[in-house]
Amino acid sequence: MHKIAEKKQLADTITLMKVEAPMVVREAKPGQFVVVRLDEFAERIPLTICDADKARGTVTLIIQQLGRSTKDLCALKAGDQIRDILGPLGNPTEIEKFGTVVIIGGGVGAAELYTAAKALKEKGNKVITIIGARNKSLIILEDEFKPIADEVLITTDDGSYGIKGFVTDALKKVISEQKVDRVICCGPIPMMKAVTMTAKPHNIPAIVSLNAILLDATGMCGSCRCTIEGKTKFSCVDGPEFDGYKVDFDELMARNKRFLDEERRALEV
Amino acid sequence: MAINKTPRQEIPARNPEERNKDFKEVSLGFTEEQAVLEAQRCIACKKKPCCNGCPVEIDIPEFIKLVAKKDYKGAIQKIKEKNNLPAICGRVCPQETQCEALCTLIAKGQPVAIGALERFVADREAEHPGSKEPPVIKEKKDIKVAVVGAGPAGLTAAADLARYGYKVTLFESLSASGGVLRYGIPEFRLPKAILDRETEYIKSLGVEIKYNILIGRTFSIADLFKDGYKAIFLGTGAGLPYFLGIPGENLNGVYSANEFLTRVNLMHAYEFPKYKTPVKIGERVAVVGAGNTAMDCVRVAKRLGAKDAIIVYRRSEAEAPARRAELEHAKEERIEFRFLTAPIKIEGNEKGEVKSMTCLKMELGEPDASGRRRPVPIKGSEYEMPVDTVIIAVGQGPNPLIAHTTKELAVDEKSGELKIDENCMTSIKGIFAGGDITTGEGTVIAAMGAGKKAAAAIDKFLKKK
Ligand SMILES: Cc1cc2nc3c(=O)[nH]c(=O)nc-3n(C[C@H](O)[C@H](O)[C@H](O)COP(=O)(O)OP(=O)(O)OC[C@H]3O[C@@H](n4cnc5c(N)ncnc54)[C@H](O)[C@@H]3O)c2cc1C
Ligand SMILES: Cc1cc2nc3c(=O)[nH]c(=O)nc-3n(C[C@H](O)[C@H](O)[C@H](O)COP(=O)(O)OP(=O)(O)OC[C@H]3O[C@@H](n4cnc5c(N)ncnc54)[C@H](O)[C@@H]3O)c2cc1C
Ligand code: SF4
Numbered sequence: 001m002h003k004i005a006e007k008k009q010l011a012d013t014i015t016l017m018k019v020e021a022p023m024v025v026r027e028a029k030p031g032q033f034v035v036v037r038l039d040e041f042a043e044r045i046p047l048t049i050c051d052a053d054k055a056r057g058t059v060t061l062i063i064q065q066l067g068r069s070t071k072d073l074c075a076l077k078a079g080d081q082i083r084d085i086l087g088p089l090g091n092p093t094e095i096e097k098f099g100t101v102v103i104i105g106g107g108v109g110a111a112e113l114y115t116a117a118k119a120l121k122e123k124g125n126k127v128i129t130i131i132g133a134r135n136k137s138l139i140i141l142e143d144e145f146k147p148i149a150d151e152v153l154i155t156t157d158d159g160s161y162g163i164k165g166f167v168t169d170a171l172k173k174v175i176s177e178q179k180v181d182r183v184i185c186c187g188p189i190p191m192m193k194a195v196t197m198t199a200k201p202h203n204i205p206a207i208v209s210l211n212a213i214l215l216d217a218t219g220m221c222g223s224c225r226c227t228i229e230g231k232t233k234f235s236c237v238d239g240p241e242f243d244g245y246k247v248d249f250d251e252l253m254a255r256n257k258r259f260l261d262e263e264r265r266a267l268e269v
Numbered sequence: 270m271a272i273n274k275t276p277r278q279e280i281p282a283r284n285p286e287e288r289n290k291d292f293k294e295v296s297l298g299f300t301e302e303q304a305v306l307e308a309q310r311c312i313a314c315k316k317k318p319c320c321n322g323c324p325v326e327i328d329i330p331e332f333i334k335l336v337a338k339k340d341y342k343g344a345i346q347k348i349k350e351k352n353n354l355p356a357i358c359g360r361v362c363p364q365e366t367q368c369e370a371l372c373t374l375i376a377k378g379q380p381v382a383i384g385a386l387e388r389f390v391a392d393r394e395a396e397h398p399g400s401k402e403p404p405v406i407k408e409k410k411d412i413k414v415a416v417v418g419a420g421p422a423g424l425t426a427a428a429d430l431a432r433y434g435y436k437v438t439l440f441e442s443l444s445a446s447g448g449v450l451r452y453g454i455p456e457f458r459l460p461k462a463i464l465d466r467e468t469e470y471i472k473s474l475g476v477e478i479k480y481n482i483l484i485g486r487t488f489s490i491a492d493l494f495k496d497g498y499k500a501i502f503l504g505t506g507a508g509l510p511y512f513l514g515i516p517g518e519n520l521n522g523v524y525s526a527n528e529f530l531t532r533v534n535l536m537h538a539y540e541f542p543k544y545k546t547p548v549k550i551g552e553r554v555a556v557v558g559a560g561n562t563a564m565d566c567v568r569v570a571k572r573l574g575a576k577d578a579i580i581v582y583r584r585s586e587a588e589a590p591a592r593r594a595e596l597e598h599a600k601e602e603r604i605e606f607r608f609l610t611a612p613i614k615i616e617g618n619e620k621g622e623v624k625s626m627t628c629l630k631m632e633l634g635e636p637d638a639s640g641r642r643r644p645v646p647i648k649g650s651e652y653e654m655p656v657d658t659v660i661i662a663v664g665q666g667p668n669p670l671i672a673h674t675t676k677e678l679a680v681d682e683k684s685g686e687l688k689i690d691e692n693c694m695t696s697i698k699g700i701f702a703g704g705d706i707t708t709g710e711g712t713v714i715a716a717m718g719a720g721k722k723a724a725a726a727i728d729k730f731l732k733k734k
Binding site for chain 1: 442443444452480481482483486487488489492508509510512518519521522525527528531532535536537541542543544545546547548549620621668669670
């Protein structure tokens with residue numbers, strides 16, 4: 001059992017939780033995730049470790065409410081218990097001195113890149129962060145990124161805050177103004193695809209964090225298989241980060257729709 | 270001794286037309302009367318060939334003699350001298366190729382139903398808990414041993430190590446015990462309540478089980494030594510699913526056997542939406558393969574409501590690796606079999622969902638390295654089979670995670686299996702291994718045998734230190 005030590009509402013449908021998971025924090029590194037099972041009846045769902053407090057033994061999770069499982073999780077209060085937390089899982093983000101790194105987060109994806117941004121900055125990189133969302137109310141972590149990033153750019157689809165447009169518009173602007181050595185992106189699949197396409201003509205390596213549908217997340221079931229450079233890979237153990245140039249995004253988009261009917265049914269009960 | 274003329278007792282099973290719609294146990298097991306009659310068939314031959322067929326060497330004639338005398342408490346104790354999980358083995362062991370294959374009575378007709386008797390004795394104990402004897406534990410030592418993986422190999426090693434007196438912690442990455450017994454073998458073949466019961470027994474020996482810990486990620490092997498564990502047993506199994514490598518395998522509606530079975534068994538998808546994990550199943554389901562895994566998948570598919578649940582296998586029935594009992598049960602449950610048929614591609618619709626599978630017909634040629642006759646494609650026999658779900662059940666390999674994250678562990682390059690010496694020790698001193706991680710997919714009882722052997726080797730190793 002894992003107690004929720006703290007809970008904060010970041011936006012309408014986005015919740016931050018600090019959860020006691022001392023086993024997980026010991027080895028946790030940027031880019032890794034946990035699998036959470038709320039109770040006996042719940043699904044196993046992957047959530048990125050947005051921060052790990054080794055002294056308190058808590059992990060920070062930022063959850064966007066989408067369907068049944070995330071709704072049930074977000075309904076929990078501080079002091080409530082989560083049944084199972086497995087992790088840290090997945091390969092950590094590569095933290096090297098690359099030069100200038102642009103970190104791009106779409107929606108809750110911004111949260112997933114927070115510790116990586118911090119670590120990359122500490123390694124001596126220039127870190128530029130682009131946070132994008134549909135509208136102003138869904139922008140998260142702007143204040144948290146400001147002290148660690150050299151620059152924070154915000155985009156909203158409707159122009160209610162920051163630059164009106166997509167994260168790719170902001171990325172194009174950054175690329176036109178300075179040399180970029182690496183792009184790291186986490187967000188909706190179409191967004192990661194678009195970011196990759198934007199980086200490619202300039203030969204800038206683009207790392208994407210794939211949100212395939214996981215089940216056991218230990219490499220046992222193959223639910224999260226993706227095609228990377230024509231080969232089948234399991235995103236839980238081979239990823240979740242991959243070289244964007246090699247990812248078959250269209251297949252991933254189709255595969256992530258495979259339980260749409262069931263997801264709807266689960267919401268009705 | 271005169272041969273008893275009573276025929277082998279039939280193991281009762283539920284009506285196929287009823288059972289293929291639910292997840293309750295198929296085989297009902299012997300009644301007391303049947304068990305005694307069957308036990309009396311054993312001629313208690315001197316050489317006890319059956320014991321050689323049992324990987325943990327249960328004294329089979331001895332326990333059977335006790336059943337014949339209705340001393341069930343004595344019988345279960347006899348079994349438990351060697352086997353900690355009798356209710357499980359009595360249900361899932363491939364007896365026809367193990368103990369029963371060597372029974373002297375085969376020469377005269379049919380072997381003693383050893384597996385069914387073992388199950389009877391174990392179930393009887395559970396129904397009459399008063400008869401339980403407290404386990405014997407040798408002198409407690411202040412030495413910590415870590416066991417990784419709560420499958421049959423790990424559970425057995427942990428139990429034996431606890432009996433040797435060690436402080437045993439069992440680390441399991443899933444949220445429950447059993448390994449394949451939990452996530453693979455369905456409820457209708459091995460009720461989870463039995464697994465829970467046997468797990469409780471192992472805990473009663475003093476084994477501490479920690480769930481949701483993936484060794485190699487949550488803690489590294491080095492962490493375990495740092496935390497004071499003096500020896501480690503790795504029983505992490507063969508959980509890496511193999512695919513066919515044919516076009517269309519990533520279409521929606523293609524599952525690996527592990528994904529399909531894990532959704533249903535571990536996560537209770539058959540009780541969706543009460544349990545929140547979904548599984549999607551079509552009207553026509555093809556399962557590729559003919560081992561136990563394939564039989565489990567196809568019978569689960571039928572129970573989830575598939576109109577047609579079809580086994581597609583490139584060899585003939587004689588080569589099918591599944592237990593005979595499961596094959597027969599599957600046939601009774603209206604599973605369709607297409608032998609000598611090999612899939613070569615899967616086609617999808619515009620939404621990326623499976624709509625058909627193209628197959629080639631095969632014939633049997635010369636025997637291959639496995640001694641089985643090799644399937645050879647028949648030219649021009651290609652045909653399309655309309656299906657909306659495909660489950661790939663063509664085997665699995667050793668779980669690579671620990672080897673990947675522990676560079677000094679020697680691994681067989683081709684198979685990915687961990688290398689061990691005659692003392693079950695890996696290339697790292699103090700780390701032992703056994704079960705499917707060292708052999709590739711095997712059997713429950715072979716994994717248990719390996720766990721036992723490793724526990725004895727660990728005891729020897731720690732005593733020498
Ligand atoms: C490595 C990884 C890290 C993630 N980190 C975060 C995070 O930090 N914060 C966050 O809010 N979300 C994160 N996600 C996504 C999150 O796991 C899904 O949003 C969640 O599982 C949806 O469950 P649901 O029942 O609420 O929604 P549903 O209605 O069931 O599904 C909505 C959509 O979410 C996706 N999804 C559904 N089930 C799963 C599953 N088991 N695994 C992955 N995706 C699924 C599918 O694309 C689906 O169409 C992460 C996903 C991955 C793979
Ligand atoms: C569907 C199916 C049906 C079968 N039917 C039969 C049958 O009828 N009869 C029979 O005799 N055999 C059968 N088998 C084979 C048999 O189940 C296996 O040979 C046996 O379970 C192997 O035992 P094991 O302990 O080596 O591994 P497993 O049972 O695979 O257990 C390994 C355990 O280790 C855990 N684990 C893995 N990695 C880690 C890690 N890094 N950290 C912590 N934990 C970890 C896993 O979660 C799992 O619980 C079947 C197999 C399958 C897949
Ligand atoms: S454990 Fe398996 S092999 Fe041994 S006697 Fe029982 S059924 Fe036969």
